[in-house]
Amino acid sequence: MDKRYDDVIEFDRRQFASDNYSGICPEAWQALVEANSGHVASYGMDCWTRQAADALRELFECDCEVYFVFNGTAANSLALSSLCSSYHSILCHNASHIETDECGAPEFFSNGTKVLLVGGANGKASPKELEHCILRRSDIHYPKPKVISLTQATELGTVYTPDELSEFHELAMKYKLSIHMDGARFANALAFLNLPPKEITWKRGVDVLCFGGTKNGMALGEAVIFFNTELSKEFDYRCKQAGQLASKMRYLSAPWVGMLKDRAFLKYAQKSNQCAKLLESRLKKIDGIEILNTVQANSVFIRLSEEHARKLRERGWYFYTFIGTNGCRLMCSWDTTEEDVDHLASDIKAVLNN
Numbered sequence: 001m002d003k004r005y006d007d008v009i010e011f012d013r014r015q016f017a018s019d020n021y022s023g024i025c026p027e028a029w030q031a032l033v034e035a036n037s038g039h040v041a042s043y044g045m046d047c048w049t050r051q052a053a054d055a056l057r058e059l060f061e062c063d064c065e066v067y068f069v070f071n072g073t074a075a076n077s078l079a080l081s082s083l084c085s086s087y088h089s090i091l092c093h094n095a096s097h098i099e100t101d102e103c104g105a106p107e108f109f110s111n112g113t114k115v116l117l118v119g120g121a122n123g124k125a126s127p128k129e130l131e132h133c134i135l136r137r138s139d140i141h142y143p144k145p146k147v148i149s150l151t152q153a154t155e156l157g158t159v160y161t162p163d164e165l166s167e168f169h170e171l172a173m174k175y176k177l178s179i180h181m182d183g184a185r186f187a188n189a190l191a192f193l194n195l196p197p198k199e200i201t202w203k204r205g206v207d208v209l210c211f212g213g214t215k216n217g218m219a220l221g222e223a224v225i226f227f228n229t230e231l232s233k234e235f236d237y238r239c240k241q242a243g244q245l246a247s248k249m250r251y252l253s254a255p256w257v258g259m260l261k262d263r264a265f266l267k268y269a270q271k272s273n274q275c276a277k278l279l280e281s282r283l284k285k286i287d288g289i290e291i292l293n294t295v296q297a298n299s300v301f302i303r304l305s306e307e308h309a310r311k312l313r314e315r316g317w318y319f320y321t322f323i324g325t326n327g328c329r330l331m332c333s334w335d336t337t338e339e340d341v342d343h344l345a346s347d348i349k350a351v352l353n354n
């Protein structure tokens, strides 16, 4: 018997477990409907894919190269594999998705490149620790540092500022490293900073960005954007070999056209960020609550005892507790409403006051 589906759950409400619990937003859905007409060429040789790539070039004000893949693990792993060889190392924060949640795919797709971890407060890599890690060894027995990987917004819902990114840029130039950005929640970072996208990407030395569509409101799909186009050499072959070249590519690319038009993607990122801020302010009014991080993007982390977490679950709420001991992540989505926030906050209050 297949046990995988024993725990399938149906929800009676919108949850705060992850932004990938949400469905497809109207703009992405409408673009799929429009793209679903007639025959078009396959494997990305269609007008939707061209339009989506052009729209991204316009957004970033840059003549970048754009590829569309199915998910974030593939986007990160394939992007990283094009930046390094098997004897190199990738430096990242110890809470990075590429380290903790991709089942070794970055190492697998780069044929064994080692991921080296550094610490840093609030989920952000510390430039000091990073430099220490680069300089720790320079002999042939140590995997040669080659890439700095940064998550924007971070796994802890914080956002690197342009000045912080500049520090990494300087390190990258000093030690001849590339910069990869895991932007599964890049839209949320952008919404928080309210800056032109170029100010936190290629102008700060980012060579390749994995721009997330899924958590932002699409069905699926991430854009791999090479600002340093030399590094994208034969990237199309990497995608194909990894099973990431969609034959009906229009269904991966068309949603980007819908999301970039009138900056719908930004509207949804702003909305989910605002919901997180609202949740934070509601929670702050509760006696004895401990909020673990500065809320900048679309998540709020709180500390709950095991008993309180169980009681909250009994009230029908789902949330992740894998970051730190007793740390509960509450994640807002593009479709989270003020009523959802109030419902959750009042249940947390009830749990804590009992």
Ligand SMILES: *Cc1c(COP(=O)(O)O)cnc(C)c1O
Pocket (backbone or CB within 6 Å): 071, 072, 073, 074, 076, 097, 098, 151, 154, 155, 182, 184, 185, 214, 215
């Ligand atoms: C969700 C996420 C990804 C992508 O995950 P997939 O499940 O492979 O699509 C990558 N990085 C971060 C930080 C994420 O939160």
